[in-house]
Amino acid sequence: MVKYLLILFCVVSFCASAQQVQVTTNIQQAMDRIDTNAIRSHIAYLADDKLKGRLPGTEGYQMAVDYVTGQLKQIGVMPGGDKGNFTQKLVIRKSVLNNPSSVAYLKNASGKIDTLSFGKDFTPTPHPLKEQTAASGGLVFAGYGVDIPGGYSDYAGVDVKGKIVVLVAGAPDGLRSTLTAHFSNAGNKMNTAFEKGAVGAIIIENTARQSTNPNPVIQHNVALNPAKTAAYGRRFTGTLQVVLSGNKNLLLKLFAATGKEAEAVLANIKSGKPSSFMLPFSLTTSYATTHTDFESYNVVGLIPGSDPKLKNEYVVHSAHLDHVGIGRPVNGDSIYNGAHDNASGIASLLEIARVYKSSNAAPKRSVLIVMVTGEEMGLIGSSYFAANPTVPKASIVADVNTDMPTVIAPLLSVVPLGAEHSTIMNHVKFAAGHLGLD
Structure with missing residues (x-):
């Protein structure tokens, strides 16, 4: 569970303010609310054979879109996509x-x-x-x-x-x-x-x-x-x-x-x-x-910030929803389920969103939950969102991307790729130190 605590705590601290953050009772209680059974349940659905590997443009990928949209609605996350919807349409x-x-x-x-x-x-x-x-x-x-x-x-x-x-x-x-x-x-x-x-x-x-x-x-x-x-x-x-x-x-x-x-x-x-x-x-x-063209969708949820001024800035939690679909059989199984890559990352985002909404540690900055398409096809869904975000581009202050979190091995150290180019590195160090990670 430490890896989810790190992701959540790092961004909670960043969303709170630009100053050093104290681990308040509310923040600690929020981290204690992480439900690994819920994470396991999300992975099980998204990696089920009936989704046939979540290849964009297929019924299986649309099932994944419908599932995560339903979960965000149930959690109480607001739509953050196009025209008041949870989706951002693009053409692949x-x-x-x-x-x-x-x-x-x-x-x-x-x-x-x-x-x-x-x-x-x-x-x-x-x-x-x-x-x-x-x-x-x-x-x-x-x-x-x-x-x-x-x-x-x-x-x-x-x-x-x-x-x-x-x-x-x-x-x-x-x-x-x-x-x-x-x-x-x-x-x-x-x-x-x-x-x-x-x-x-x-x-x-x-x-x-x-x-x-x-x-x-x-x-x-x-x-x-x-x-x-x-x-x-x-x-x-x-x-x-x-x-x-x-x-x-x-x-x-x-x-x-x-x-x-x-x-x-x-x-x-x-x-x-x-x-x-x-x-x-x-x-x-x-x-x-x-x-050859077909439509696909990024999924975007919004958690408004609690601070009257900082709520106009956005921290993005992102992960890719797609996988590679059906391919060469391995031991007779041709469905590439993508449990680790990246149902685990999407499950993490859903649980992080739930904790944000159900705890008393509401972020001061607004949070976007962004689940992108076409990662396995060349990072194209994320490229589209980066160029065409559903909020003003200049208002996005950070993006913490979750790809294949280490659910199958202990988390001992943190290498935050790209954080050295941002003030978010201070928050990563603070979160890692609090959780006893290198």
Whole structure:
């Protein structure tokens, strides 16, 4: 039960005020009200075979939405979604590459054209907003594609407007682990390239193995607004005209005519020394994408704060409601129930909401209980909510996400990913210290 106490106590302390919090009788009594049997019951329902793995777009996922909505109503949580409802509607789009349509040509400084081989030299990323897309431009090697204001920048000294940038997966050494994860994310690289004026990107995966499948299924998932005019996700959201992936052999081919040693350049950027430059090639590429759309829902509940001023600020408790559905059988069982991932997290949120509502330790800030769709499809439900929250974006002061809480092992220590970038770290330390955790 300690893991639920930590989550609840941390946020109760944060919701209370920005000052150091004393463990009042009301707060202690609230923590003592956690009902592990209720948590177990929620997990049992959400992971039952009849929900068939809670894949978005299926009856099983809708059953999960109906269940948690009913539980929030029963607890007394207010609707926090669209138009006074508990749900936030979005469209999930599956984009699949039309492999035969994929072409790419390199042209060197003397005009010689080299036709690249699909699957061997390059693989396009399906475009989430266009059925047909194409681009042509000079190539610029831009390292990791990282741009940190006042710090490391792969774009210093190079003009990529109208160009196609060649980027390497990863990030330079010396960053905090959370920053490394952020700047290594392909979507961040693409968005930064777009902001710098590039029309396309080639992302080199140095460790990628060449596929032996001559006709692989290349699929990319995003969330769309109901009007289908904007895409949201952690990877390609349609900002650039084209995105290709390539391997180290392609990088070596591009470096061969530059007089630069690829390994030396890679070592430089790894050590934090930007080494960007124009490549003596231009690229022309085009490809087609097939789209399949269906509606899905985030679930949002609201617990109003008790302080007249602080109630206009929001602390979010989030967890993903979906899992992966039906897949390859394991010992004859093809339903991937997702009890730990992440029925346990949703059950935690329901119990935390119940404790908030049934105790005398009412938070001063308002609390949003947010259960998102499409996490297993690429964090797309959470990306949609982050871009389109159901309350003013600037009023959200913290988000404590619960994914696979350690219900199957003792909780001995806490590693609050990302908390070092926020004043919430002080509250995490306070809560962990009170509960005797490292």
